[in-house]
Amino acid sequence: MTFIMEYSDLILEGLWITVSLLIISFIFGFILSIFVALSRLSHYKIIALPAFIFTSVIRGTPLLVQIYIYYYGLGEVFAKMPGIRSSFLWPYLRDGYWYVAFALIVSTAAYWGEVIRGGLLAVPKGEIEAARAFGMSAFKILIRVRLPRAIYILTPTLAGETILLLKSTALASTIAIMDLLGAAQRFRSITLEVYQPLLTVAAIYLLITLLIEHLFKRVENRIPTRG
Amino acid sequence: MHESLYLLGFSENGWGPALLKGTWITLQISFGGFLTGLLIGLITASAKLCRFKSLQMIANGYSTLCRAVPELLLIILFFYGGSSLINAVAQRIGFEDFNVAGLPVAILVLGLVQGAYASEIFRGAIQSVHPGQIEAAQAYGLSQKKIFFRITLPIMAPNALAGLSNLWVYIIKDSALISVVGTSELLHIAKQAGGSTKEYLLFFGAAAVIYYLITLISSYFLRILETYLRRWQPKH
Numbered sequence: 001m002t003f004i005m006e007y008s009d010l011i012l013e014g015l016w017i018t019v020s021l022l023i024i025s026f027i028f029g030f031i032l033s034i035f036v037a038l039s040r041l042s043h044y045k046i047i048a049l050p051a052f053i054f055t056s057v058i059r060g061t062p063l064l065v066q067i068y069i070y071y072y073g074l075g076e077v078f079a080k081m082p083g084i085r086s087s088f089l090w091p092y093l094r095d096g097y098w099y100v101a102f103a104l105i106v107s108t109a110a111y112w113g114e115v116i117r118g119g120l121l122a123v124p125k126g127e128i129e130a131a132r133a134f135g136m137s138a139f140k141i142l143i144r145v146r147l148p149r150a151i152y153i154l155t156p157t158l159a160g161e162t163i164l165l166l167k168s169t170a171l172a173s174t175i176a177i178m179d180l181l182g183a184a185q186r187f188r189s190i191t192l193e194v195y196q197p198l199l200t201v202a203a204i205y206l207l208i209t210l211l212i213e214h215l216f217k218r219v220e221n222r223i224p225t226r227g
Numbered sequence: 228m229h230e231s232l233y234l235l236g237f238s239e240n241g242w243g244p245a246l247l248k249g250t251w252i253t254l255q256i257s258f259g260g261f262l263t264g265l266l267i268g269l270i271t272a273s274a275k276l277c278r279f280k281s282l283q284m285i286a287n288g289y290s291t292l293c294r295a296v297p298e299l300l301l302i303i304l305f306f307y308g309g310s311s312l313i314n315a316v317a318q319r320i321g322f323e324d325f326n327v328a329g330l331p332v333a334i335l336v337l338g339l340v341q342g343a344y345a346s347e348i349f350r351g352a353i354q355s356v357h358p359g360q361i362e363a364a365q366a367y368g369l370s371q372k373k374i375f376f377r378i379t380l381p382i383m384a385p386n387a388l389a390g391l392s393n394l395w396v397y398i399i400k401d402s403a404l405i406s407v408v409g410t411s412e413l414l415h416i417a418k419q420a421g422g423s424t425k426e427y428l429l430f431f432g433a434a435a436v437i438y439y440l441i442t443l444i445s446s447y448f449l450r451i452l453e454t455y456l457r458r459w460q461p462k463h
Binding site for chain 1: 291292294295296297298299300301303304307308311396399400401402403404406407414417418421425427428431432434435438439442443
């Protein structure tokens, strides 16, 4: 067990990067995905079609390719832009972390957009009619009835999706970011051990997964259900 | 940009042939991994549904681990762990260091990851077969094997197919992760091309288009297949 002590700083730092990526992409991806879902459900083709194309393309291509397109592709374009290296944006544009965060937010928006669209369609018609009978505006109905109801219906699905998101954060290590997997890779190359670092980090991922499931269960239990 | 497009072509400096070859390897890895995953999934699902507690526990542990741990970590673990294991065994029985070839290892690794998901799909699909239908077959005196091939399999197939089509699309995308351990599939080639021409956007864009086309075309055919398998099911 001594090796864990020796590399605990590396692992803790990796844990922080993994968790922060998870939280950032969870929050912003979730907000964006509501817009994607609403656009997909729009009666106007001009709004619904771009959202459909967005979801289809993002879900139809590997996340790793998307990360490479942003990091190497756009990174190269940014680097060639005049004046950008001296601007305040450069520290962010140089750092791979923000490219991965961006990629995760965009992909979360696409995957969850579809999930939330399904949830919005699953809200019982009677509840929306009741809200309308109370004279609520379409916007109020959305905020007070449709969205909360859809999210309640979806809590088990969202738990699964959050775990998939956690696993996607590991792709950060492919562009040399020291997230959990990156830390494992680093100390694999220092110690030339294969199993120990990777299995240690696998156990941490497993623990975070259990924690996510537990948190979602608590949210689910707070929601009153019949029976 | 447009003058660099010739880099994608088949002329002297074009990367077209290399990209096509990478696509072919991606398809091989995906297809091989998918079939391996189906096999592992079927075995794991039967272990989950069998009478023996220890087999159930092993099967559940494997699928929980594979579904909670990032695919990339599993790929690295199975790839390096697997190849050093094979080397250790090879040395023990007196062989020289064994160069583990990329393609079969990639297929096995993706198959192991997919097997965990496939086992859950099969378990659900097998449980969706009404027990009365199995009992009826037993009453006719069909053997266990015959019951599986003539009753369980055809009834569960359309139910499993929807989940399996998702898995097929996942494995195409997961195959891109294999580039990290250095098998020259599509993304690996695109990265090499981008590195040597400094046209990253062009080559990763091209790779994205190819992956997208593969997923689009296969989803189309899988939809047709599912309709076909469901043709005798009662319409709701």
